[in-house]
Amino acid sequence: MTPARRLAAEGLGTALLLAIVVGSGIMGARLASGNMAIALLANTIATGAGLVVLIHMLGPISGAHFNPAVTLVVLLQRGIAARMAGLYVAAQLAGGVVGVWTAHAMFAEPLLQVSTRLRDGPAQGFSEAVATFGLIGTILTTQRARPEATPMAVGLYITAAYWFTASTSFANPAVTVARSLSDSFAGIAPASVPLFIACQIAGAVAAVVAFGWLLEESPQQ
Numbered sequence: 618m619t620p621a622r623r624l625a626a627e628g629l630g631t632a633l634l635l636a637i638v639v640g641s642g643i644m645g646a647r648l649a650s651g652n653m654a655i656a657l658l659a660n661t662i663a664t665g666a667g668l669v670v671l672i673h674m675l676g677p678i679s680g681a682h683f684n685p686a687v688t689l690v691v692l693l694q695r696g697i698a699a700r701m702a703g704l705y706v707a708a709q710l711a712g713g714v715v716g717v718w719t720a721h722a723m724f725a726e727p728l729l730q731v732s733t734r735l736r737d738g739p740a741q742g743f744s745e746a747v748a749t750f751g752l753i754g755t756i757l758t759t760q761r762a763r764p765e766a767t768p769m770a771v772g773l774y775i776t777a778a779y780w781f782t783a784s785t786s787f788a789n790p791a792v793t794v795a796r797s798l799s800d801s802f803a804g805i806a807p808a809s810v811p812l813f814i815a816c817q818i819a820g821a822v823a824a825v826v827a828f829g830w831l832l833e834e835s836p837q838q
Contacts, residue, residue, distance in 0.1 A: 623678060623680075624679070625677040628708040629675070630674070631710075631716060631728050631791055631795075632713065632716035632769035635712070635716025636720045637667035637793065638664050638803050639717050639721070639795075639796065640719075640723055640724065641660050642660045642803030643720065643724045643726065643801050645658070645660050647794065660803065661737075663694050664776070665773065668771055669771070672771060681768075683709060684792070685709055685710075685790045686749055686752075686818060687821075688705045688709070689822075712793075713792060713795030716795060717798050720799070728729075730799065731807060732796065732798070732799055732800045733804070734804045734806055735778035735809055736805050737808070737812065740783050741813070743745070744816075745784050745786075745812075746817070746819050746823070749820030750820040750821070751824075752771070752775070754828045757776045758831075788820075795812050
C-alpha cells in the first residue's frame with residue numbers, strides 16, 4: 618500500500634472515530650434528559666461498535682492505528698519508520714479535528730468550540746495510564762495469538778474501559794486533543810490535556826515493557 622493511501626486511511630479513520638465519539642455524546646446528552654449514565658451508555662456503545670467497524674475497514678490499508686500511542690508502540694517495535702510514524706501522528710491529529718467539526722456540523726452546533734469540562738487530578742491521570750496500558754496490552758496479545766480477533770477485542774476493551782476508568786478511557790492523544798475542541802458531553806478542557814497525554818504515553822510504554830516480557834519466548838531447555 619502506498620504511503621499516501623496509508624496516511625489517508627489514518628486521517629479518515631481518526632476523523633470517523635471522532636465523529637462517532639463526539640456525535641454520539643451530543644445525541645446521548647440530548648436524549649438522556651439529564652441522566653448522565655444513559656448518556657454515557659449511548660456514547661460507549663457507539664464508540665465500541667464504531668471501533669470494531671473502522672479497524673476492519675482500514676486495518677488492511679494502514680494498520681488502523683488511529684492513535685499516536687499505538688503508532689509509538691509500533692515504532693518502538695520497529696514496525697514503522699520514524700518519518701512515517703511522524704506523518705501518521707500528523708494525519709491522526711488532523712483527522713481528529715475534522716471529525717469533531719463533522720460532528721458539530723451534523724448537530725447544528727458551532728464548528729469552532731473550546732471545551733470547558735475539566736478532567737483534572739491524579740485519579741484522572743492514573744485512569745488514563747491504566748486505560749492505555751490495557752488497550753496496548755489488548756492489541757499486542759491478540760495480534761500475537763489471534764490477529765483476526767483484534768478489531769473485536771479492541772472495541773470490547775474500550776467499551777469496558779469507558780465504565781471501569783474514572784476518565785472514561787480516552788487512551789489516545791489524538792482523541793484527547795480533538796475532544797478539547799468540543800464543548801460537549803465528550804469534551805475535555807485544554808488545561809486537562811497535558812496530564813492525559815503524558816499518562817497515556819506512560820501507560821503505552823509500560824505496556825510495551827510488561828507485555829513484551831510476558832510474550833517473550835523462552836529459550837528451549
